Amino acid sequence: MRLWRVVVLVDLALLIGVGAGYLWWGQQARRLARELETARAVAATAGGEREFQATGVVRAGLADVGILVITHGEIAGYMPPMTMGFRAGSPKILESVKPGDAVRFTLRGTPPNLAITAIDKTAP
Amino acid sequence: MGEVVGLLARWLHLTSSVLLVGGATLLLLAGPTDRPTARRWESWTLAAGGVLVLVALVTALVTVAAQTAVLESRAGAALEPAALSRLLTQTQGGILWLIRGGLLILLGAFLALRAEIRDRADWRAARGQIALLGTLALGLVAGASHAAAAEPGTAAAIAADVGHLAAAGVWIGGLPALAVLLWLAGRAAGADARPYAVLAARRFSRTALALVSALVLSGLWSTWVQVGSVAGLLGTRHGRLLLVKLLVFAAMLVLAALNRRLIPTLAGDAATVGRPAMRRLSRFVAAEAALALFVLAVVAAMTVTPPARHEQPTWPLSFRLTLDNLVAAPDFRAQVIVGSQVAILGVVALLASLALRRLRLPVLAGGAVVLVAGLAIALPPLVSDAYPTTFQRPGVAYRASSIAEGQALFAEHCAVCHGRRGAGDGPAAATLQPRPPDLRAHHVALHTAGDIFWWISHGRPPMPAFADRLDPDARWHLVNYLRALAAADAARLLGSAVEPERPWLVAPDVGFTVGPAFSRALRDYRGRKIVLLVLDTLPASRARLVELAEAYGLLGTLEVEIIAVPTDAAPDAIRRLAGWPPIFYPIVTDGAQEIVDTYGLFSPAPHAEFLIDRQGYLRAIVAAAGDPRRDPNLLLAEVQRLNEEKTAPPPPAEHVH
Numbered sequence: 001m002r003l004w005r006v007v008v009l010v011d012l013a014l015l016i017g018v019g020a021g022y023l024w025w026g027q028q029a030r031r032l033a034r035e036l037e038t039a040r041a042v043a044a045t046a047g048g049e050r051e052f053q054a055t056g057v058v059r060a061g062l063a064d065v066g067i068l069v070i071t072h073g074e075i076a077g078y079m080p081p082m083t084m085g086f087r088a089g090s091p092k093i094l095e096s097v098k099p100g101d102a103v104r105f106t107l108r109g110t111p112p113n114l115a116i117t118a119i120d121k122t123a124p
Numbered sequence: 125m126g127e128v129v130g131l132l133a134r135w136l137h138l139t140s141s142v143l144l145v146g147g148a149t150l151l152l153l154a155g156p157t158d159r160p161t162a163r164r165w166e167s168w169t170l171a172a173g174g175v176l177v178l179v180a181l182v183t184a185l186v187t188v189a190a191q192t193a194v195l196e197s198r199a200g201a202a203l204e205p206a207a208l209s210r211l212l213t214q215t216q217g218g219i220l221w222l223i224r225g226g227l228l229i230l231l232g233a234f235l236a237l238r239a240e241i242r243d244r245a246d247w248r249a250a251r252g253q254i255a256l257l258g259t260l261a262l263g264l265v266a267g268a269s270h271a272a273a274a275e276p277g278t279a280a281a282i283a284a285d286v287g288h289l290a291a292a293g294v295w296i297g298g299l300p301a302l303a304v305l306l307w308l309a310g311r312a313a314g315a316d317a318r319p320y321a322v323l324a325a326r327r328f329s330r331t332a333l334a335l336v337s338a339l340v341l342s343g344l345w346s347t348w349v350q351v352g353s354v355a356g357l358l359g360t361r362h363g364r365l366l367l368v369k370l371l372v373f374a375a376m377l378v379l380a381a382l383n384r385r386l387i388p389t390l391a392g393d394a395a396t397v398g399r400p401a402m403r404r405l406s407r408f409v410a411a412e413a414a415l416a417l418f419v420l421a422v423v424a425a426m427t428v429t430p431p432a433r434h435e436q437p438t439w440p441l442s443f444r445l446t447l448d449n450l451v452a453a454p455d456f457r458a459q460v461i462v463g464s465q466v467a468i469l470g471v472v473a474l475l476a477s478l479a480l481r482r483l484r485l486p487v488l489a490g491g492a493v494v495l496v497a498g499l500a501i502a503l504p505p506l507v508s509d510a511y512p513t514t515f516q517r518p519g520v521a522y523r524a525s526s527i528a529e530g531q532a533l534f535a536e537h538c539a540v541c542h543g544r545r546g547a548g549d550g551p552a553a554a555t556l557q558p559r560p561p562d563l564r565a566h567h568v569a570l571h572t573a574g575d576i577f578w579w580i581s582h583g584r585p586p587m588p589a590f591a592d593r594l595d596p597d598a599r600w601h602l603v604n605y606l607r608a609l610a611a612a613d614a615a616r617l618l619g620s621a622v623e624p625e626r627p628w629l630v631a632p633d634v635g636f637t638v639g640p641a642f643s644r645a646l647r648d649y650r651g652r653k654i655v656l657l658v659l660d661t662l663p664a665s666r667a668r669l670v671e672l673a674e675a676y677g678l679l680g681t682l683e684v685e686i687i688a689v690p691t692d693a694a695p696d697a698i699r700r701l702a703g704w705p706p707i708f709y710p711i712v713t714d715g716a717q718e719i720v721d722t723y724g725l726f727s728p729a730p731h732a733e734f735l736i737d738r739q740g741y742l743r744a745i746v747a748a749a750g751d752p753r754r755d756p757n758l759l760l761a762e763v764q765r766l767n768e769e770k771t772a773p774p775p776p777a778e779h780v781h
Contacts, residue, residue, distance in 0.1 A: 002243070002245070002246060003237070003241065003243070003246035003249055003250055004243075004245045004246050004248070004249035004250075006249075007234075007249035007250065007252075007253045008249070010230070010253070011253070011256075014230075054641070055639075055640045055641040056639050056640065056641050056642065057638060057639020057640065057641075057642070057698055057713070058698075059698065059706060059707070059708055060702070060706030060707075060708070062706075069706065069708060071638045071639050071642045071710070072639075072641055072642065073640070073641020073642055073643075074641070081641065081642045081643070081644075082642075083638075083642075083708050083709075083710070098699065098702065099698055099699060099701075099702035099706070100696055100697075100698035100699025100700070100702055101699075102639055102640045122640060
């Protein structure tokens with residue numbers, strides 16, 4: 001065989017090899033990203049009912065609708081810090097705190113359907 | 125010891141890779157030949173190529189071993205197969221080393237095809253393949269270089285680096301091979317190869333001109349990306365190495381220009397005319413190649429120094445040039461403009477002298493005189509004093525906590541002369557000669573943060589030095605406080621209405637906490653939300669805060685966040701504001717004092733609202749001495765004005781004065 005044909009073949013092989021490697025790498029990356037996503041989704045919904053602990057400060061109690069608005073810190077595995085309303089598990093929970101109280105509270109339920117099942121005032 | 129070996133290995137690796145590319149490309153440029161001397165040069169070049177591949181592979185191994193030792197931070201790791209394979213298979217740089225090693229081995233196989241190749245197509249394919257594989261292997265170096273770590277614009281930086289490497293490979297890698305060819309052909313016995321050598325030199329020279337342009341352009345781009353400033357060039361190790369490289373590169377260009385002019389003298393058809401010229405050219409090209417090897421050594425050293433952009437420059441001169449001087453002294457503008465035009469005239473004359481044959485020397489001398497005269501007119505007004513720290517970036521960011529600390533330090537150490545607010549009216553000021561200046565005045569903005577840091581550290585008679593009394597962070601706190609004082613003074617120009625498209629005053633960053641667990645910084649809202657920072661004093665502010673609470677939903681859709689900061693820094697601020705309607709925007713319970721200290725400089729009113737745009741610029745200040753209630757639609761109109769701005773200004777530099 002003529003040498004230049006060998007060279008062209010080698011280059012083609014190189015091109016295909018690099019291309020295949022690149023595609024394989026891309027596929028690998030996509031697969032890992034998918035796995036991570038499913039793992040996160042599973043972690044978020046696994047086992048149906050879940051429980052989270054968090055701290056925050058009470059901003060308002062909306063007695064008519066049974067909602068407590070809390071500015072809370074990171075809820076590990078569930079939610080970044082923000083101000084939002086949580087359903088109070090019982091009227092007593094709603095009554096036990098006032099705006100401005102620093103609290104530690106427990107959320108229980110199947111995300112995103114969570115309710116506050118326990119709440120304690122922490123030091124001022 | 126390890127460092128020296130690593131550096132040496134890098135240099136040898138780079139040199140062998142470059143020489144491989146250059147030798148193969150020169151072969152390809154010169155083309156196939158049947159002259160015995162030329163054939164001998166070809167086989168020498170190929171044999172040298174084999175040695176170079178070996179050197180490149182061995183030095184690659186040494187470099188990888190040295191990197192492993194650094195990465196695992198123990199010297200023994202350099203010889204452990206497990207550690208080496210971790211680096212090679214699990215880091216981007218390691219995988220690149222593997223690919224490059226594979227390419228070099230394949231290249232070695234093609235070098236072995238030294239046997240007779242008669243057919244032109246086959247010959248081109250074989251030699252071209254060497255050049256191709258060598259260039260690929262060399263270009264991939266860019267994938268694990270400073271360029272690959274540049275942000276933003278990584279792709280452009282890598283592309284510039286690949287271009288730079290490839291062009292350097294072809295140009296300076298070709299010089300030694302060309303020198304050898306000219307030397308062989310310049311011998312008495314080499315007459316048969318002389319036309320071939322002349323042809324090779326001509327083609328090389330033509331190619332080199334394009335390559336040097338590519339080198340200059342890609343080099344300029346990389347310099348911008350990696351160095352970025354004169355201070356970086358003069359004040360850091362990386363920058364100074366680059367200067368050395370440029371100096372040697374300039375010497376190479378002078379030699380190259382001389383060599384270019386020698387090429388036509390080769391054209392003598394007989395042994396008598398061509399030979400001496402050929403030998404001289406051979407020596408000159410060899411000298412150029414020697415300089416090139418030195419440049420590669422500098423480059424190897426540069427690859428192991430952090431890029432200048434990421435270093436604190438130490439300014440080596442006692443002066444600097446700055447156009448800011450003209451802002452303070454507009455009278456000098458005309459002088460600078462006239463001087464620069466005279467200087468340009470001089471440059472034009474210098475360039476013209478290159479094109480002239482007769483009168484070259486007089487025009488050259490005249491141009492030089494005019495250039496110097498122009499610079500002598502233009503530059504003096506631009507000269508400012510400078511210090512080693514002049515271009516250093518503040519070690520502490522411009523944020524409320526630092527400014528508040530600076531304020532306390534200022535009251536303790538500085539206020540006795542400079543006055544409580546820096547006006548130069550402290551109790552001891554009257555006894556001083558010269559009197560302390562007004563630190564809020566506009567001229568303060570003409571000095572860099574590093575200048576002020578230097579004066580605080582080393583004193584400025586009659587001011588004493590504070591370097592041994594305050595640690596560097598404390599001195600930077602003072603610098604930040606002075607910057608805030610000047611900014612607060614300038615903020616008098618800000619009205620209660622947004623001036624469209626004119627952001628200029630950077631809002632100091634603040635960190636704050638709401639309740640026990642929610643912490644944010646003003647910086648976190650950058651690029652996402654407009655922030656209305658409200659300093660409130662109860663009870664007067666209550667009505668306004670309720671007004672804002674009612675509008676909060678609407679403001680949210682306009683991407684506004686409200687942050688309420690109680691001026692009394694009360695930790696029970698949320699409780700005191702409980703009621704109907706409920707307030708849901710952040711009310712600062714921790715960190716309020718620093719914010720009040722800092723933003724109180726901008727407006728001391730008991731109720732003040734600061735409108736900060738998405739880029740972190742302070743755009744409007746509303747201060748109320750009495751009842752702060754205001755038509756809520758006014759705020760909506762200002763916000764809408766910000767939302768309608770077309771150009772997003774660059775976010776303010778975190779540090780620079």
